[in-house]
Amino acid sequence: MAAWWWKLGPVNVLLCSFLLTVFSASPYYKQAPSTSDAPLVLLVSFDGFRWDYLDRNKTPSFDSFVRDGVKAKYLFDTFASKTFPNHYTIATGLYQESHGIVGNNMYNVSTGAKFTLRHKFNSSWWEGGEPIWVTNQNQGGHSGLIMYPGMEIQIRGQYPSYRLPKYNSTFPYEERINIMTRLFANGSINLGLLYFREPDHSGHMLGPNSPDMDAVIQMCDETLGYLMKKLRDAGLGDRVDVIVTSDHGMTPVSKDNFTQLDDFVDPELYYYTDNNPVIGIWPHKESDVDVIYNKLQGASPHVSVYLKDEIPAQYHYRDNPRIAPILLVAKEGWAIHVGNKTGSHFLNYKGNHGFNNSLMSMHPIFVARGPSFRQGLLVEPFENVNIYPLICKILGLEPAPNNGSLENVQDLLKYSELVTIMTTNEKGIITEPPPSTWSTGTVIGIAVAGAILLVAACLLLAMCARQRSYRQQPREYTPIADTSLEGVDEIADSGFSSYNYPNTKI
Numbered sequence: 001m002a003a004w005w006w007k008l009g010p011v012n013v014l015l016c017s018f019l020l021t022v023f024s025a026s027p028y029y030k031q032a033p034s035t036s037d038a039p040l041v042l043l044v045s046f047d048g049f050r051w052d053y054l055d056r057n058k059t060p061s062f063d064s065f066v067r068d069g070v071k072a073k074y075l076f077d078t079f080a081s082k083t084f085p086n087h088y089t090i091a092t093g094l095y096q097e098s099h100g101i102v103g104n105n106m107y108n109v110s111t112g113a114k115f116t117l118r119h120k121f122n123s124s125w126w127e128g129g130e131p132i133w134v135t136n137q138n139q140g141g142h143s144g145l146i147m148y149p150g151m152e153i154q155i156r157g158q159y160p161s162y163r164l165p166k167y168n169s170t171f172p173y174e175e176r177i178n179i180m181t182r183l184f185a186n187g188s189i190n191l192g193l194l195y196f197r198e199p200d201h202s203g204h205m206l207g208p209n210s211p212d213m214d215a216v217i218q219m220c221d222e223t224l225g226y227l228m229k230k231l232r233d234a235g236l237g238d239r240v241d242v243i244v245t246s247d248h249g250m251t252p253v254s255k256d257n258f259t260q261l262d263d264f265v266d267p268e269l270y271y272y273t274d275n276n277p278v279i280g281i282w283p284h285k286e287s288d289v290d291v292i293y294n295k296l297q298g299a300s301p302h303v304s305v306y307l308k309d310e311i312p313a314q315y316h317y318r319d320n321p322r323i324a325p326i327l328l329v330a331k332e333g334w335a336i337h338v339g340n341k342t343g344s345h346f347l348n349y350k351g352n353h354g355f356n357n358s359l360m361s362m363h364p365i366f367v368a369r370g371p372s373f374r375q376g377l378l379v380e381p382f383e384n385v386n387i388y389p390l391i392c393k394i395l396g397l398e399p400a401p402n403n404g405s406l407e408n409v410q411d412l413l414k415y416s417e418l419v420t421i422m423t424t425n426e427k428g429i430i431t432e433p434p435p436s437t438w439s440t441g442t443v444i445g446i447a448v449a450g451a452i453l454l455v456a457a458c459l460l461l462a463m464c465a466r467q468r469s470y471r472q473q474p475r476e477y478t479p480i481a482d483t484s485l486e487g488v489d490e491i492a493d494s495g496f497s498s499y500n501y502p503n504t505k506i
């Protein structure tokens with residue numbers, strides 16, 4: 001039997017061929033990636049990597065990375081601009097008041113329990129959010145964490161599938177990368193989170209504007225170069241979506257710029273949580289809240305003083321019992337001291353973070369490249385709560401409730417809706433916007449709609465032909481042969497491969 005399309009006549013076949021040729025030859029058409037391989041995502045955090053460190057002309061690896069991928073002008077971290085709170089925001093897509101890690105130091109007023117960077121292992125501190133590695137594991141994936149904050153904690157009943165047993169700041173960067181690359185290469189994980197302590201540590205010690213920071217930034221750049229080389233050597237260079245970001249920026253401080261609270265309030269009246277330049281005041285007696293607040297209000301031009309319900313809404317930093325009844329936030333470059341702080345590490349700092357998160361100095365980097373990301377794209381800044389839904393989208397995960405939105409970041413992805421692309425020259429500077437492109441999804445949608453319309457038109461033409469034939473015949477006619485469609489191919493569904501590896505420590 002002749003193929004169904006042959007029965008539509010030579011004119012219709014020619015029309016069909018013409019339309020298919022137009023769609024497939026269009027300069028807007030891009031080949032979709034193979035869906036036979038599961039997506040892989042590696043999130044890398046360089047602690048305290050301020051957004052404009054990339055402008056020091058010391059980062060050829062980052063520059064190359066950006067040319068092949070996407071870059072935000074900078075990233076909005078969340079208040080307070082501190083390490084653990086922001087790393088957990090990146091991991092959960094939640095503001096700090098929602099996930100509950102509201103400082104590197106915290107206080108549970110109900111139990112008297114204290115959270116510090118050395119005493120952080122009680123799961124209850126972390127249960128307010130579902131980190132991306134748990135989301136991934138709940139939906140069949142396997143996650144590997146190398147030094148990322150939260151690595152050592154059992155959260156919602158789960159440790160990461162693969163992890164190092166204990167945080168070690170001196171663990172060599174290259175070895176971290178070697179382990180992470182092996183985990184991807186042998187198929188153990190589909191999601192990795194990798195953490196580096198620099199340039200935060202040196203930013204504190206040297207100050208972010210010190211010329212000596214150049215060498216530190218250069219070292220971070222070489223670390224990224226080594227990572228990408230290891231991925232390429234493992235055949236993963238174009239397989240893994242790599243996101244490089246950070247938790248906060250850094251601003252210069254001086255040991256001479258501080259406000260001494262004891263000059264205004266008796267320190268015997270309260271307990272305090274020290275996340276300098278953010279201090280939480282917990283009066284021993286509720287009746288002292290207003291007393292202390294009134295004494296501190298206006299006491300120093302270098303400190304903003306808030307009752308809990310007065311904290312600016314933009315901070316998203318009110319609705320959690322771990323946030324103190326009175327919050328003090330030092331102005332940029334200043335510190336707040338309580339009692340004898342002679343031994344405080346803050347006195348040795350030439351740089352610090354934690355200030356108002358709308359300050360330019362507090363903004364970190366966001367760059368990404370890989371099979372899911374567009375190339376040579378520069379986008380406006382966005383909040384770090386959007387990273388969680390972005391990773392969920394790439395990995396095909398159903399996200400847990402979060403404060404982010406895929407709409408804010410979907411233009412970073414290759415197969416999103418219509419976007420405007422900005423190109424970069426070899427130095428990473430924007431030159432001109434080329435023509436907009438259509439995403440593959442849009443093209444496929446139009447092609448399918450066009451094909452349906454074409455088939456409908458062909459059927460209509462065939463029916464008209466039959467009608468003409470019918471009218472020309474006598475009433476006792478011979479039935480016309482059936483012209484229903486035959487042989488329509490079914491499109492194979494290539495689903496997400498599930499993983500089945502043991503839950504093992506490295």
Ligand SMILES: [Zn+2]
Binds near residue numbers: 082
């Ligand atoms: Zn940090």
